[in-house]
Amino acid sequence: MKTVLVTGGDGQLATCMKRVVEKVENLKFIFKNATDLDITDKKLVTLYFTENSIDYCVNSAAYTAVDTAESNSELAFKINSEAVKNLAEICKENQSILIHISTDFVFDGSNDQPYKESDIPNPKSIYGASKLQGEKEIQLILKEHFILRTSWLYSEFGNNFTKTMLKLSEERDSLSVVNDQIGTPTYAVDLANVVLKIIKESSRDFGLYHYSNKGSISWYDFAKEIFKQRDIKIDLKPILTKEYPTPAKRPAYSVLDTTKIKDTFQIEIPNWKESLGVALNKL
Ligand SMILES: NC(=O)c1ccc[n+]([C@@H]2O[C@H](COP(=O)([O-])OP(=O)(O)OC[C@H]3O[C@@H](n4cnc5c(N)ncnc54)[C@H](OP(=O)(O)O)[C@@H]3O)[C@@H](O)[C@H]2O)c1
Numbered sequence: 001m002k003t004v005l006v007t008g009g010d011g012q013l014a015t016c017m018k019r020v021v022e023k024v025e026n027l028k029f030i031f032k033n034a035t036d037l038d039i040t041d042k043k044l045v046t047l048y049f050t051e052n053s054i055d056y057c058v059n060s061a062a063y064t065a066v067d068t069a070e071s072n073s074e075l076a077f078k079i080n081s082e083a084v085k086n087l088a089e090i091c092k093e094n095q096s097i098l099i100h101i102s103t104d105f106v107f108d109g110s111n112d113q114p115y116k117e118s119d120i121p122n123p124k125s126i127y128g129a130s131k132l133q134g135e136k137e138i139q140l141i142l143k144e145h146f147i148l149r150t151s152w153l154y155s156e157f158g159n160n161f162t163k164t165m166l167k168l169s170e171e172r173d174s175l176s177v178v179n180d181q182i183g184t185p186t187y188a189v190d191l192a193n194v195v196l197k198i199i200k201e202s203s204r205d206f207g208l209y210h211y212s213n214k215g216s217i218s219w220y221d222f223a224k225e226i227f228k229q230r231d232i233k234i235d236l237k238p239i240l241t242k243e244y245p246t247p248a249k250r251p252a253y254s255v256l257d258t259t260k261i262k263d264t265f266q267i268e269i270p271n272w273k274e275s276l277g278v279a280l281n282k283l
Helices: 012-020 042-051 073-093 126-141 161-171 188-200 219-229 259-265 272-282
Strands: 002-007 027-032 056-059 097-103 145-150 174-178 207-210 235-239
Touching: 002 012, 012 027, 012 188, 042 073, 056 073, 056 188, 073 097, 073 126, 097 126, 097 188, 126 145, 145 188, 161 174, 161 219, 161 272, 174 219, 188 259, 188 272, 207 259, 219 235, 219 272
Parallel strands: 002 027, 002 056, 056 097, 097 145, 145 207, 174 235
Antiparallel strands: none
């Protein structure tokens, strides 16, 4: 039986993975959170891999606080780049396959059409730069890898935009949400299912892939649909990014072209509205 180690085991994506693998047979999943297995501790991770026979490592551990990263660059790079380099080296030594999650924030947002895997990244934030460096480390060290870039992750678990909007709607009568950043929400359960498919099929189509739900919208459109589907009446105002300054710069456009992952793994990608409906039913 193949053994799959999932790092960052208490995070949003890892929690979705826990749910999608519940009934999976013939694969053993081990979830390790930041306390059990700190990925920045190379000795510990090396020991863990040698004591347990790990076939796949799904790295869902990350420093994900985009704004805080601007003033905590050292830690962001330590977790998103140095630790990822270590993981790639350890995977290589142990003949393990690494499935790593990256982000649309590696792009600068100057495109006017969906970003392909071949487009040149140019991150505008420390978070984006640290994640891009992590990708590069893997590509240099380990052939047996899948890097899945995703965008605007949300689910019934962890902290995310959908849950924040629902919470704010209980506290306020009106809300302003940016309308000039365009991207695609991605239901983390959909992404978890893709990760599972890659493992189940023992795919050897290694490389870089873009995965998000289908469609492209602004954060304002996203909020509007959340409230519509939940029948919440609130005064929702569209605003410009410059009216809501944040420490980290975000790409104005970060829609991902998902043709490669669809064609390679023969998957149907749900539309963002449809997946939002599924998530809201679970919340
Ligand atoms: N969320 C998004 O909108 C989004 C968008 C695009 C891409 N992504 C990428 O998707 C992946 C999953 O994101 P997510 O939403 O699941 O993030 P998340 O909920 O923040 O989960 C990340 C997990 O990593 C853990 N972690 C942090 N440092 C660690 C360390 N040194 N060792 C082990 N674990 C550590 C965190 O634990 P603590 O909480 O205890 O620190 C947290 O449980 C990440 O690679 C992220 O960059 C996310």
